[in-house]
Amino acid sequence: MSDAYNPPMIEGRCITCGRGLVEGGSVTFPCPECGTAIKRCRSCREKSAGYECPDCGMTGP
Numbered sequence: 001m002s003d004a005y006n007p008p009m010i011e012g013r014c015i016t017c018g019r020g021l022v023e024g025g026s027v028t029f030p031c032p033e034c035g036t037a038i039k040r041c042r043s044c045r046e047k048s049a050g051y052e053c054p055d056c057g058m059t060g061p
Contacts, residue, residue, distance in 0.1 A: 014041035015051045033058040 010021040010028050015038055021028075025042030034056040044051070048061045 010039060012037075012039045014044055015039055015054070016044040016049045017041060019043075031056060031058055032060075 010026050012028075013020055014026070019041050021039055021041055023042050025045065026040065027045065028037050028039045030036070031038050031053040034053065036053055036055040038051065038053065038060075040051065050059060050061060052059045
């Protein structure tokens with residue numbers, strides 16, 4: 001039996017919906033304005049749901 005690819009879980013919760021980041025396709029990236037870690041789940045990314053940086057207030061899709 002071959003090993004299945006299991007992406008690592010990202011610690012934390014989605015900045016938009018608050019769900020734990022346990023599904024594949026979840027991402028963490030730095031805020032373009034201040035560098036704070038922005039964490040997004042796959043579902044909110046696919047829907048282009050808005051978010052706001054908790055530190056500087058920058059918004060994104």
